[in-house]
Structure formats: structure tokens, C-alpha cells
Amino acid sequence: GAGVSQTPSNKVTEKGKYVELRCDPISGHTALYWYRQSLGQGPEFLIYFQGTGAADDSGLPNDRFFAVRPEGSVSTLKIQRTERGDSAVYLCASSLGSWTANEQFFGPGTRLTVL
């Protein structure tokens, strides 16, 4: 079956622009996570969805970052007024159910470069 997919695989933008990153989770997975991975670091938690609602957005760094999952499947991470420090690989993961020990299946990531 299909795994988690993310589009685009690469995104180059200019400082101050708005970007949207998309995540298609595994069909039937109710939990969806966004992470950010900077060079030489492990993934950093951003936000967690259970179904359509953001159950935990404590990892979003500031109000320029926002994510939605309107139908409980595809999710979009939105970044306004991008800054050079936003450059990183953005990872999406999905899992079955809400138990935090469930295996998370990761997508290949979107590499965001802010010039």
C-alpha cells in the first residue's frame, strides 16, 4: 500500500513569502504529526492532529505557522512571512489511533529553502 507522501519534495522561496506544504497520510490513519528537522538535528515536534482537530500545537514556533486537516485526511502546513531560519526539512508522519506509542510512519519530507 501507499505510504505517507509529501509535496513538494523541494521548495525554494524568498524571505517574506507564504508557503504551503502538503501531507497525504496513510489511508485510515487518524493521527497525523508534523515535524521540522534542521541540518544535523533530530526531528522537532510541531503539531499533532487527531482526526480533523489539532490536539496539540505546542510545538509551533510562532503564529506564522499554522496547519489544517479539514477532512481528517490530507494536511497542509502553512508558513506566512517566511524567514531564513525557517529553512529545514519538514516531515509528516501518520499513525493508527491515538496511543502515543503507536508506530509513526514518516513521509520523505519537504526540503524548504528560504533565500
Place this chain on the structure above:
Amino acid sequence: AQSVTQLGSHVSVSEGALVLLRCNYSSSVPPYLFWYVQYPNQGLQLLLKYTTGATLVKGINGFEAEFKKSETSFHLTKPSAHMSDAAEYFCAVSDSYNNDMRFGAGTRLTVKP
């Protein structure tokens, strides 16, 4: 707050040698512990996890890890390294009270012929 420390950002072993990747965690509640592997240009893949019960956990590709509460450690081992084991390895911690998973900075494993 939970956290993970991976000792050694780079580890190099010869093919056939023992692999030991170190992970220490900090958690105020019983932890769930994970090892993920990331091959070049691929997504992270779960190797193994500890939730409760038996403290020695076996995973895919011959890897195993032992949860040692007294040492707050969850080191990853493999008796005999293969060239195909070369990758980045991440230790992570979560628990039943928090939705976020905290990852270590990763250890890059190189396997020499």
C-alpha cells in the same frame, strides 16, 4: 519535560563488528522509547520500540535494545554490522501523557569494508 541524548554523532565500525549506539533519556513518567533509522533520501523507519514489559526489545534487521531504568538508557546494538546498516539512527522518547515525541540529534553509522 522529556529529552533524549545520543552520545556520539558519528560511529564507525568494520563490517562484521558489533554495533553499539548509545541513548540516554530523561522523563518524569514511564517512558516509551523508540529507535528510528533514516537511509539517504528516505523517510524515517521504526527499528524497534519499548512500551512496557520485557526490557530487551528485538527489532528489524537484527537490531535490539535494552531498557535500563536505573541507567535511564536505551542503547541500540547489533552483533554483526552489514554494509547496508550505514544510515542515520535516531532515538526518541514519548509517554502516555504527551502527544509529542522528542528525538535525539542522531548518530550517523558508517560501516567500513
